[in-house]
Amino acid sequence: MTVAKIIKPRYTNNENAFYPQKEGENMSAPVTYSSDSIVTIERHILEEQKTYPEATGVLTSLLYDIALVGKYIASRISRAGLVDILGATSSINVQGEVVMRLDELADETIIRLNQHTGRLAVMASEEHPDIIPIPEQYPTGKYVLLFDPLDGSSNIDVNAPVGTIFSIYRRISEEGPGTLSDCLQPGKNMVAGGYILFGTSTMLVYTSGNGTHGFTLDPMLGEFLLSHPNIQIPSKPKYYSVNQGYDIYWSEGVRKFTEYLQGKDGQIKPLSSRYIGSLVGDFHRTLLTGGIFYYPADKKDPKRPTGKLRLLYEAAPLAFVMAQAGGYASDGHQDILEIVPHDLHQRVPLFIGNRELVEKAEEFIRTYDT
Numbered sequence: 001m002t003v004a005k006i007i008k009p010r011y012t013n014n015e016n017a018f019y020p021q022k023e024g025e026n027m028s029a030p031v032t033y034s035s036d037s038i039v040t041i042e043r044h045i046l047e048e049q050k051t052y053p054e055a056t057g058v059l060t061s062l063l064y065d066i067a068l069v070g071k072y073i074a075s076r077i078s079r080a081g082l083v084d085i086l087g088a089t090s091s092i093n094v095q096g097e098v099v100m101r102l103d104e105l106a107d108e109t110i111i112r113l114n115q116h117t118g119r120l121a122v123m124a125s126e127e128h129p130d131i132i133p134i135p136e137q138y139p140t141g142k143y144v145l146l147f148d149p150l151d152g153s154s155n156i157d158v159n160a161p162v163g164t165i166f167s168i169y170r171r172i173s174e175e176g177p178g179t180l181s182d183c184l185q186p187g188k189n190m191v192a193g194g195y196i197l198f199g200t201s202t203m204l205v206y207t208s209g210n211g212t213h214g215f216t217l218d219p220m221l222g223e224f225l226l227s228h229p230n231i232q233i234p235s236k237p238k239y240y241s242v243n244q245g246y247d248i249y250w251s252e253g254v255r256k257f258t259e260y261l262q263g264k265d266g267q268i269k270p271l272s273s274r275y276i277g278s279l280v281g282d283f284h285r286t287l288l289t290g291g292i293f294y295y296p297a298d299k300k301d302p303k304r305p306t307g308k309l310r311l312l313y314e315a316a317p318l319a320f321v322m323a324q325a326g327g328y329a330s331d332g333h334q335d336i337l338e339i340v341p342h343d344l345h346q347r348v349p350l351f352i353g354n355r356e357l358v359e360k361a362e363e364f365i366r367t368y369d370t
Helices: 041-050 058-077 101-114 153-158 244-249 252-261 279-289 311-324 355-369
Strands: 002-004 031-033 088-092 098-100 120-125 143-151 162-170 192-198 202-207 212-218 223-231 239-241 291-295 328-330 350-353
Touching (some): 041 223, 058 212, 101 120, 153 162, 192 311, 202 223, 202 311, 223 279, 239 279, 279 350, 291 355, 328 355, 350 355
Parallel strands (some): 120 143
Antiparallel strands (some): 088 098, 143 162, 202 212
């Protein structure tokens, strides 16, 4: 039997659990499949839903909509060198970055596939300065979708991995159009989060608070199939991942921590260094092989003293995935999932991976930077 074990959520209460339940309630029996089963993402989500009698199926449909987004973007990326979707547009996004053509395509695809369903109250994207309201002609729902449509898009033209990151929350406003407050929720309130990695294969990795599960797209079938049930970050870390080209801009604590990872103080056996420059790609490797990815605050850009990565679109959803896989994410001082956002495009430092390494980073920062 292949067993996809359901893990008790680390962040669960009546307001933010995947499906309605009581605090401390036994979540469910493990979801099991026979060894010869072909488990699609639709089947897996439906099997999870069956363990919650109160579930309405709305979130199940929303998650499957995300899978459809992944299939569509994957089909376009696979033809990127054959059609006119490589390269940059003439647009600059709210982050001050040049918008790549595939960025624009991914952003439009996610919006168009979700704005009419009646499942969402509001959306927000890294590419838009303000919230994305649901058009008046469509009904609104009880969920909120935040997303980075195509992380790492600067890698597109060199055929390196890119990815889509998403998170889903329950709205906190009353019925009607969603509001900014619906989007500015701490990560611990997240209902579901994950990412789609477009690389040598296309993978969708998500958690609904019941463990982290990975699905690989079979291009012949056109379906995501369960390939990595119940992912747990290996307890023995293997790699550290950071852009060391910026080390002259780092604080002393971050430099000392990096030297610790390199074994220069003799406390640990040195970790190997790996860095792609695509957050989703670097995170995915860290999740599957163990270690730590970090993007600390630096002094390179005075306009971004708190770091480069976006709390709502990058740090929080990946922190939720990592927490359910047994890891931990911090801004160097506190749990990423505890941070209450005050701006749609708030940036934070990010240290994410094996808990002991992330906590060691916090220790170095406390010692040398305060």
